[in-house]
Amino acid sequence: MNEITVPIYLITGFLESGKTSFLNFTLQQDYFYTEGTTLLILCEEGEVEYDKAVLEMSNTVVEIIEKEEDLTTDRLAAMNILYQPERVIIEYNGMWLVSNFEKMQKPEGWGVEQQITCVDASTFQMYMANMKSIFMDMVRNSDMVVFNRCKKEDPLATYRRGIKVANQRAEVIFEDEEGELDDIFQDEMPFDVNAPVIDILPEDYGIWFVDAMDHPETYVNKTVKFKARVMKPRGMGSKFFVPGRTAMTCCADDTTFLGYVCKSAFAPKLQQGQWVEVTAKVGIENRMEYQGEGIVLYADFVEPCEPLEEEMVYFN
Numbered sequence: 001m002n003e004i005t006v007p008i009y010l011i012t013g014f015l016e017s018g019k020t021s022f023l024n025f026t027l028q029q030d031y032f033y034t035e036g037t038t039l040l041i042l043c044e045e046g047e048v049e050y051d052k053a054v055l056e057m058s059n060t061v062v063e064i065i066e067k068e069e070d071l072t073t074d075r076l077a078a079m080n081i082l083y084q085p086e087r088v089i090i091e092y093n094g095m096w097l098v099s100n101f102e103k104m105q106k107p108e109g110w111g112v113e114q115q116i117t118c119v120d121a122s123t124f125q126m127y128m129a130n131m132k133s134i135f136m137d138m139v140r141n142s143d144m145v146v147f148n149r150c151k152k153e154d155p156l157a158t159y160r161r162g163i164k165v166a167n168q169r170a171e172v173i174f175e176d177e178e179g180e181l182d183d184i185f186q187d188e189m190p191f192d193v194n195a196p197v198i199d200i201l202p203e204d205y206g207i208w209f210v211d212a213m214d215h216p217e218t219y220v221n222k223t224v225k226f227k228a229r230v231m232k233p234r235g236m237g238s239k240f241f242v243p244g245r246t247a248m249t250c251c252a253d254d255t256t257f258l259g260y261v262c263k264s265a266f267a268p269k270l271q272q273g274q275w276v277e278v279t280a281k282v283g284i285e286n287r288m289e290y291q292g293e294g295i296v297l298y299a300d301f302v303e304p305c306e307p308l309e310e311e312m313v314y315f316n
Contacts, residue, residue: 006080007087007113010101012138014094014127015044017118018148023091024051027058036086037061039079043071043093061085068096073105080107087113098138117142121150121174124159136166144171151176164210165247165256165313193218197279200226205245206313209258212282216295219282224297227305230274231257232267236289241267243278243297247313258313261289264299277305 013019023040027050038060040050045064055062061083065071079085088110092098102112117139124147127135139145145163150156160172189211190204198219200208205226212219228243236242244259262280270276280297287294 003109004111004113005109006085006107006111008106008110009087009089010092010098010112010115011090011118012092012094012098012115012142013118014120014123014131014135016123017094017120018146019044019091019118020050021148022116022118022146023089024054027051027054027060033058034086035059037083039063039083039085039088041065041079041088041090043068043091043096060089068093068100071096071101071104073107076110077107080110094138095134097134098141102141114144115142117145119145119147119159121147121154121156121159128162139163139166139170142167142170144173147172147174149177150174161206161210164213165206165258193222196223198222198224200224202227202308202310206247206258209245209260209313212260212295216282216284219295220284221281223279223281225277225279227275227277227308228259229311230270230272230276231259232270232272233289236261238268239263239265241270243276243302245313246311255312260295260297261285261287262297262299262302264302266299266302270302275305275307277301277303 011019011023027038036059038058040055040060040062042062042064043066050062054060063079065075090101092101098115145167147156147159156174160174163170163172190207191198191200198208205228208224208226226243228245231242231244233242240261240263242257242259243262244257246255247258262278264280278297278299279301280299283296283298284293285296286292287296
């Protein structure tokens with residue numbers, strides 16, 4: 001992989017999702033006031049305009065690309081020669097597939113350093129109902145997803161789960177008109193986290209998986225019980241397996257398996273794809289599979305069970 005010498009900051013989101021407002025704020029921060037040139041490429045023009053004084057003070061030059069077919073390697077290479085930018089910010093058109101830009105060859109030294117997706121919470125459900133595939137393509141590799149214009153009555157926990165199933169590593173932030181909101185999962189779990197055995201119903205598996213990923217300290221040294229399918233990755237060891245569920249991220253052909261590493265004396269007897277009910281104590285270990293610390297389950301009981309009527313985990 002080539003070294004990135006000109007970082008690209010890719011800002012995605014549908015029209016009027018707050019991309020320009022986000023960048024107007026960012027460009028005013030102290031860390032953007034450097035000697036080098038910032039190249040801002042606009043692929044979409046919304047209602048909010050950029051402050052010319054801010055652009056000048058942050059040494060930012062602007063290029064506009066109105067058609068997707070004009071966003072080419074040659075066009076970017078010409079900009080690189082003309083401006084010799086220290087960094088590049090791209091306000092990407094919400095109707096263009098981000099995956100197309102990801103596949104496109106960049107000028108030498110250029111590479112995506114960070115991708116941020118802006119979402120207007122007031123129109124999120126409408127876009128999800130009509131343009132889900134485009135949105136999922138947008139957030140699949142985002143480092144951060146920022147929901148703005150949030151209201152207390154919005155189902156923010158559901159929004160977050162939908163993002164996490166498409167991209168587990170994405171940081172999800174919610175903002176109202178006055179700034180960032182508090183922990184939206186507070187008091188929302190549909191199961192008793194203080195019970196001797198936390199019984200996770202099939203319809204709540206996705207909620208538990210995301211909450212355990214975000215707040216592992218809540219579950220450490222506690223016992224959980226749930227139904228899942230067996231996955232036995234190669235090289236994991238005979239005493240380990242991964243019980244989990246398949247989650248739909250976009251369409252039937254676009255799924256991901258959600259599960260945590262599990263150690264059990266029953267593991268050698270289990271078959272790939274078998275349905276089981278797992279009762280396990282939760283711990284945290286440094287594991288190669290996580291490239292760092294992550295949840296490890298220590299199962300006292302692993303019993304075969306009937307397949308669930310609904311195999312998929314949905315986040316609607």
